[in-house]
Amino acid sequence: MLFLPHPPTPFDLKELKAFYDSAHVAKGKTIRPLLEQYLYDWLRHEVHISGPWCAESFIAHTNEVLDAVAQSDSKLPKVLTNSRYPERAAKFFMVQCAGDFLSEASAMARNVLGNCGPHTSELFKILIDEYGYGVDKKKHSTLFEKMLKDMGMSHHAHHYWQFYTAGALSLTNYFHYVSANHSEFFRYIGALYYTEATLALTTHDQSEAFKTIFNGTVSTEYFDEHSHIDKYHGKMALERLILPMIESFGNTIIPDLIRGFEEFRLLQEIADEELYAHIKWHDELGEFRTRANSLHGKRPVDLTITEHEHELSVVHTHSNDELFWVESGELDFVTSPDLTVRLVAGEGIVIPKGMLHGTRIVSPSCTYNVTAI
Ligand SMILES: [Fe+2]
Ligand SMILES: [Fe+2]
Ligand SMILES: [Fe+2]
Structure with a gap:
């Protein structure tokens, strides 16, 4: 074309x-x-x-x-x-x-x-x-x-x-x-x-x-x-x-x-x-943030990642539900062109399987972890 x-x-x-x-x-x-x-x-x-x-x-x-x-x-x-x-x-x-x-x-x-x-x-x-x-x-x-x-x-x-x-x-x-x-x-x-x-x-x-x-x-x-x-x-x-x-x-x-x-x-x-x-x-993004609070700390994490300011994860999906949790720093959690939420240390979200999401780091350094649920 x-x-x-x-x-x-x-x-x-x-x-x-x-x-x-x-x-x-x-x-x-x-x-x-x-x-x-x-x-x-x-x-x-x-x-x-x-x-x-x-x-x-x-x-x-x-x-x-x-x-x-x-x-x-x-x-x-x-x-x-x-x-x-x-x-x-x-x-x-x-x-x-x-x-x-x-x-x-x-x-x-x-x-x-x-x-x-x-x-x-x-x-x-x-x-x-x-x-x-x-x-x-x-x-x-x-x-x-x-x-x-x-x-x-x-x-x-x-x-x-x-x-x-x-x-x-x-x-x-x-x-x-x-x-x-x-x-x-x-x-x-x-x-x-x-x-x-x-x-x-x-x-x-x-x-x-x-x-x-x-x-x-x-x-x-x-x-x-x-x-x-x-x-x-x-x-x-x-x-x-x-x-x-x-x-x-x-x-x-x-x-x-x-x-x-x-x-x-x-x-x-x-x-x-x-x-x-x-x-x-x-x-229902707010409800999924609340659910993350109740699940946090209950299971060993699968993966911990540290990234620097402006690093980003291109929008993608996962094949199972995932608990996403910020340990330190801050990031923007992006779900659509019109919907981004700022997550800071001690905050997280449950990402249902198949749902598009991406991240952009907004602090000098940010550590977050992911756990399959
Ligand atoms: Fe047409
Ligand atoms: Fe047509
Ligand atoms: Fe992801």
């Missing part, structure tokens, strides 16, 4: 050449299949596609899933509006979307070149909608940038990279994974159908939630545009892409179509739950 700096970030030709240096590209291409295998191979064991499939059973299955989404109350708007700090929760949601939406549909663009009959032309129609028909201010990523600006957030691509949850990152990476590897083209189309069809259903409530939370001061055009256009994109994906492709290529492609549809649905569910868990943990 092409990324050029937006003002006020200065343009630097040398930096551009270094960033896209062919040696880096070659390394990326070498490691990529290994990472993709590591990150997505589990889906093969998780999603089982059995039985003979035909166009009718494909439609019946996907309609059933999409009807259930249409009928159920979408949880996200409630989680945001019911948070103790709805604005902060909404901003954290925006961070999770930013990894994908600031270069929206760029994975799709990987699938429109080549020679595959009328199908790519139909996909191209969806792509040009996403890209605003060549009008920059109508481009979906530009609409999303506008929202970020209205919310006082950075609109620069990957500005918030440290704060992407693994689940949110897996969504955009999945699209690039199945788009860059053309053997997975039909999984891409299945996933595209799921996302276009469901976005049409969920973005209306998201728009309403943002209107409520920000009292109309934030443009909701991004969501409104999707509740309008994705009705068509969902229909186009089914009627102009999927069904004609089954007609051209036969039922043999259906398991991959279903696989993409189901895999993306599962990844989306995981990403949603991870987002809700983070919003809850941010809301």
Whole structure:
């Protein structure tokens, strides 16, 4: 993908050449299949596609899933509006979307070149909608940038990279994974159908939630545009892409179509739950500090670390709950772009498994320890 700096970030030709240096590209291409295998191979064991499939059973299955989404109350708007700090929760949601939406549909663009009959032309129609028909201010990523600006957030691509949850990152990476590897083209189309069809259903409530939370001061055009256009994109994906492709290529492609549809649905569910868990943990940070007091000193510590002023731990997660305790000095404990707490000697916090956090030392020296619980 092409990324050029937006003002006020200065343009630097040398930096551009270094960033896209062919040696880096070659390394990326070498490691990529290994990472993709590591990150997505589990889906093969998780999603089982059995039985003979035909166009009718494909439609019946996907309609059933999409009807259930249409009928159920979408949880996200409630989680945001019911948070103790709805604005902060909404901003954290925006961070999770930013990894994908600031270069929206760029994975799709990987699938429109080549020679595959009328199908790519139909996909191209969806792509040009996403890209605003060549009008920059109508481009979906530009609409999303506008929202970020209205919310006082950075609109620069990957500005918030440290704060992407693994689940949110897996969504955009999945699209690039199945788009860059053309053997997975039909999984891409299945996933595209799921996302276009469901976005049409969920973005209306998201728009309403943002209107409520920000009292109309934030443009909701991004969501409104999707509740309008994705009705068509969902229909186009089914009627102009999927069904004609089954007609051209036969039922043999259906398991991959279903696989993409189901895999993306599962990844989306995981990403949603991870987002809700983070919003809850941010809301309840005070309770987790209190819990640390009651656990402190009850178990031998696993690891003691001493760091100096300005040293930092890039935001990360752990696979079990952890007691984090400051022995001496002070640090900033960072959980989101909008939520940092200062912990001083004799203070700590319980970090639940999977929750993003990082630290920045703010005293000449600071010693802290961690204990798995
Ligand atoms: Fe879009
Ligand atoms: Fe769309
Ligand atoms: Fe940690």
